[in-house]
Amino acid sequence: MQAHAIDPERTATTIMKPIVHVERNYHSFAGAQYVLPSDDPERERLALQHSVLKKMFENRIIIPPISFDTADKILDSGTGSGIFLLDLVENKTVPVSVVLQGLDIESRLFPLEDPRVISRGNVHFTVGTVTKLPEDWTNSFALVHQRLLIAALQAHEWVEACSEIYRVLTPGGWVQLGEVGSPKAGVVTEKHLSLLHTLLTAKGLLRDIAIHLPKMLETAGFVGVSVEERKVTLGRLGDKTAWTRGITSWGVQRYENPDSESWRTGLRAV
Ligand SMILES: C[S@@+](CC[C@H](N)C(=O)[O-])C[C@H]1O[C@@H](n2cnc3c(N)ncnc32)[C@H](O)[C@@H]1O
Secondary structure (H helix, E strand, O other): OOOOOOOHHHHHHHHHOOOOOOOOOOOOOOOOOOOOOOOHHHHHHHHHHHHHHHHHOOOOOOOOOOOOOOOOEEEEEOOOOOHHHHHHHHOOOOOOOOEEEEEEOOOOOOOOOOHHHHHHOOEEEEEOEOOEOOHHHOOOEEEEEEEOOOOOOEHHHHHHHHHHHHHHEEEEEEEEEEEEOOOEOOHHHHHHHHHHHHHHHHOOEOOOHHHHHHHHHHHHOOEEEEEEEEEEEOOOOOOOOHHHOOEEEEEEEEEEOOOOHHHHOOOOOO
16 A cells, blocks of 8 residues: 655644534524625635635736726625726725615625715615615616626526616616636545535535536526636645635626627627
8 A cells, every 4th residue: 555645734733633623603584595604714715715816817806808988887796895887986086976876685784884985975785685686776787797696596586687787677688697616626526516516416506507507598598708718726735735725716707698788789798
């Protein structure tokens, strides 16, 4: 039998530190299957995740080639801590008159006291589900952004979500979705993923939603699908050793409405 190469630092950390189980807070939205917590540690995780993903996409957080009019509105569906909207505000990515709307099944992480939200005066947060958006939002948004609902929706809910997002977009509007693809990783991450897979399957959630989304969106009526994918190395040592290496793909799909001006003039997502 061949001996494994051992990283003494990692081995020591693994053996010495017991797993500390801490009480976490979760959503209480009726019928929702979402599995992750909603509390301060999760807010920190979402902030870190946002900065990693932003870096992976060359510091872009809006991928489609949209030029916003002053009266436009943007919806961030499944907004969580609102980190995507806060970034738009802080970096003045869109005109200050553009109304920013966050929606989530859980309000605990909404950044209602954040000075950036208060001073802008047109950033709103609503409790609700993407599978049944408010009736009066029809034809409202120039962009709907939704990121990482992989642990949230069952197959039929993804279909409903695509259709609801289509309804609330203005003609010519865009949806930008970010979801995790199929990771490849070392043994510890593989074990974690296997447990996660069991949990998601038991709850009827789709692990490989990134693969299904283009077809689902076309069925909902979107056209001009485009996917951008990035690989993120996982693990403390990144890609320095084989056994800690992991790859996660991240897809962004862009769509445009067939009767939009941009479609007629031939502007297609690349
Ligand atoms: C992994 S977090 C991502 C948060 C945020 N999109 C980001 O990228 O930082 C997923 C979020 O989706 C929300 N969520 C879960 N099910 C939802 C639903 N049916 N409708 C709207 N939001 C939902 C969760 O409460 C959580 O805040």
